[in-house]
Amino acid sequence: xxxxxxxxxxxxxxxxxxxxxxxxxxxxxxxxxxxxxxxxxxxxxxxxxxxxxxxxxxxxxxxxxxxxxxxxxxxxxxxxxxxxxxxxxxxxxxxxxxxxxxxxxxxxxxxxxxxxxxxxxxxxxxxxxxxxxxxxxxxxxxxxxxxxxxxxxxxxxxxxxxxxxxxxxxxxxxxxxxxxxxxxxxxxxxxxxxxxxxxxxxxxxxxxxxxxxxxxxxxxxxxxxxxxxxxxxxxxxxxxxxxxxxxxxxxxxxxxxxxxxxxxxxxxxxxxxxxxxxxxxxxxxxxxxxxxxxxxxxxxxxxxxxxxxxxxxxxxxxxxxxxxxxxxxxxxx
Amino acid sequence: xxxxxxxxxxxxxxxxxxxxxxxxxxxxxxxxxxxxxxxxxxxxxxxxxxxxxxxxxxxxxxxxxxxxxxxxxxxxxxxxxxxxxxxxxxxxxxxxxxxxxxxxxxxxxxxxxxxxxxxxxxxxxxxxxxxxxxxxxxxxxxxxxxxxxxxxxxxxxxxxxxxxxxxxxxxxxxxxxxxxxxxxxxxxxxxxxxxxxxxxxxxxxxxxxxxxxxxxxxxxxxxxxxxxxxxxxxxxxxxxxxxxxxxxxxxxxxxxxxxxxxxxxxxxxxxxxxxxxxxxxxxxxxxxxxxxxxxxxxxxxxxxxxxxxxxxxxxxxxxxxxxxxxxxxxxxx
Numbered sequence: 001x002x003x004x005x006x007x008x009x010x011x012x013x014x015x016x017x018x019x020x021x022x023x024x025x026x027x028x029x030x031x032x033x034x035x036x037x038x039x040x041x042x043x044x045x046x047x048x049x050x051x052x053x054x055x056x057x058x059x060x061x062x063x064x065x066x067x068x069x070x071x072x073x074x075x076x077x078x079x080x081x082x083x084x085x086x087x088x089x090x091x092x093x094x095x096x097x098x099x100x101x102x103x104x105x106x107x108x109x110x111x112x113x114x115x116x117x118x119x120x121x122x123x124x125x126x127x128x129x130x131x132x133x134x135x136x137x138x139x140x141x142x143x144x145x146x147x148x149x150x151x152x153x154x155x156x157x158x159x160x161x162x163x164x165x166x167x168x169x170x171x172x173x174x175x176x177x178x179x180x181x182x183x184x185x186x187x188x189x190x191x192x193x194x195x196x197x198x199x200x201x202x203x204x205x206x207x208x209x210x211x212x213x214x215x216x217x218x219x220x221x222x223x224x225x226x227x228x229x230x231x232x233x234x235x236x237x238x239x240x241x242x243x244x245x246x247x248x249x250x251x252x253x254x255x256x257x258x259x260x261x262x263x264x265x266x267x268x269x270x271x272x273x274x275x276x277x278x279x280x281x282x283x284x285x286x287x288x289x290x291x292x293x294x295x296x297x298x299x300x301x302x303x304x305x306x307x308x309x310x311x312x313x314x315x316x317x318x319x320x321x322x323x324x325x326x327x328x329x330x331x332x333x
Numbered sequence: 334x335x336x337x338x339x340x341x342x343x344x345x346x347x348x349x350x351x352x353x354x355x356x357x358x359x360x361x362x363x364x365x366x367x368x369x370x371x372x373x374x375x376x377x378x379x380x381x382x383x384x385x386x387x388x389x390x391x392x393x394x395x396x397x398x399x400x401x402x403x404x405x406x407x408x409x410x411x412x413x414x415x416x417x418x419x420x421x422x423x424x425x426x427x428x429x430x431x432x433x434x435x436x437x438x439x440x441x442x443x444x445x446x447x448x449x450x451x452x453x454x455x456x457x458x459x460x461x462x463x464x465x466x467x468x469x470x471x472x473x474x475x476x477x478x479x480x481x482x483x484x485x486x487x488x489x490x491x492x493x494x495x496x497x498x499x500x501x502x503x504x505x506x507x508x509x510x511x512x513x514x515x516x517x518x519x520x521x522x523x524x525x526x527x528x529x530x531x532x533x534x535x536x537x538x539x540x541x542x543x544x545x546x547x548x549x550x551x552x553x554x555x556x557x558x559x560x561x562x563x564x565x566x567x568x569x570x571x572x573x574x575x576x577x578x579x580x581x582x583x584x585x586x587x588x589x590x591x592x593x594x595x596x597x598x599x600x601x602x603x604x605x606x607x608x609x610x611x612x613x614x615x616x617x618x619x620x621x622x623x624x625x626x627x628x629x630x631x632x633x634x635x636x637x638x639x640x641x642x643x644x645x646x647x648x649x650x651x652x653x654x655x656x657x658x659x660x661x662x663x664x665x666x
Contacts, residue, residue: 147522211565211571216575224564226513231544255588259587270579
């Protein structure tokens with residue numbers, strides 16, 4: 001049985017929605033949930049649900065790292081913070097994965113300091129499927145690596161390839177560099193240099209893709225620096241929210257309300273995968289650490305726990321870290 | 334009467350849709366159209382329309398610069414290309430503006446070499462409203478300036494401010510840097526340095542905005558390098574096309590076909606302003622040169638000609654170039 005440590009105190013709707021989502025995930029079966037946080041509020045939330053037959057335990061952690069705190073400083077000041085204790089369970093071999101909707105920087109810092117970086121990696125990476133319109137396309141980095149060098153994009157390509165294989169079931173994922181033209185030589189310095197590096201990588205590199213190719217799912221793995229990736233993730237969320245509100249008002253009275261609601265919620269899912277699966281693994285650390293959107297609710301929490309379970313089952317991290325180490329030996333940054 | 338030179342041979346649907354659009358624009362009144370291109374095909378297209386009472390003349394240009402040709406080389410090899418001759422009419426004072434849907438690089442190169450750069454500018458800039466969802470928000474650069482320095486972003490901010498004032502009627506446009514967090518200090522090196530420069534610019538700078546703020550129209554002018562801008566423009570077009578196809582199939586049979594079609598076409602317009610207005614001015618040159626999407630049809634051609642007319646009427650270029658020159662004197666790149 002896979003053991004998932006859940007940071008019960010992290011996120012805009014913690015602990016209520018986190019606990020609710022964890023219970024949902026436990027009901028889906030095959031996992032043991034370890035809720036980490038302040039015992040009183042967590043147990044009070046837990047009592048609201050029927051947990052008979054489910055494997056759920058609580059582990060005490062009295063501190064909380066809130067949004068806006070400086071990650072590294074907070075880690076030092078609050079060794080009993082829920083995210084630190086939860087990640088520590090993975091480090092100690094008492095949990096197979098950690099899931100948190102808390103301060104993203106603190107999640108990454110906890111993973112970095114407690115689990116450690118994989119060989120050949122300088123910073124953890126984040127990313128995953130971006131658009132429901134293109135469910136078999138992974139984009140990274142989504143914001144953990146703002147200023148990048150070409151070898152970082154190579155690492156993103158490796159991470160995305162292993163993710164697409166293990167999590168999406170794509171046998172031979174195609175890889176592309178996000179740029180402003182299809183031809184080699186188009187793009188900024190980073191994109192141009194990454195092109196050359198990826199040509200020699202042994203990955204299934206198909207060249208550059210442009211902005212409109214993302215929604216078309218033209219490649220399974222699309223790499224860019226975290227500045228571009230983060231802006232794209234948020235841009236598509238913003239478009240999704242705006243269009244959803246517009247569609248709601250335009251269809252009011254023309255279709256039954258439940259049909260309109262379903263349509264709008266599907267539209268949101270097509271523009272933002274985060275709306276559906278709630279988050280994804282932090283890549284390049286020695287363990288499974290899944291980071292969620294702060295505003296994730298119970299459904300997203302359950303979705304992210306399911307992702308973490310799948311990552312453990314498929315051996316994502318072991319496979320990924322072996323590939324990253326191999327690439328690290330072949331390139332000199 | 335404002336005189337617009339139209340490159341009749343440029344664009345995926347030239348000359349048929351270009352001529353049709355030019356006729357539509359002439360019918361809207363207040364302009365004299367100068368169609369530039371190969372006389373036989375252009376006049377053949379012109380004969381398909383009722384042009385009585387309209388001011389439309391043709392000017393001969395036998396060459397065409399096609400998509401994919403190297404702009405600077407093509408300019409040298411083909412001095413009689415339609416875009417060159419059309420831009421030359423502006424240079425010679427025989428037209429007030431030029432509009433083209435041809436090879437974007439060739440349009441920019443023609444403007445650069447024939448009209449010349451405004452003071453303080455190193456390369457022409459492109460941009461404009463990005464999303465119909467945020468019609469009072471201008472984003473630039475949209476792809477003419479791939480690798481940027483902070484003072485380029487200052488120029489984009491100035492150009493966007495003058496555009497928002499003259500073309501969108503916003504009295505005091507707010508300006509923001511596109512980044513990955515609201516706080517000063519967030520972002521890549523370019524965004525962080527541009528923040529400092531814009532703080533001191535005298536523009537109505539409101540700080541950083543993030544990806545989701547674009548659709549919300551959080552600032553009237555949002556600046557980024559042309560690499561990011563170009564990817565965003567195309568990304569939103571891709572999302573629009575994908576969602577439009579999805580909506581079409583989802584609503585089939587639930588609403589009358591014309592209602593579905595109208596909804597889908599509105600959705601496209603909300604995600605891509607280029608679908609509606611077809612293009613915009615090239616900024617930072619000494620004259621009005623409007624560049625269109627290559628796949629623009631008659632409606633977009635007419636829209637872009639109307640934009641060019643408005644740019645002439647409002648004195649956009651004179652005002653803009655004065656501001657750019659002033660900023661050039663105040664900053665040392």
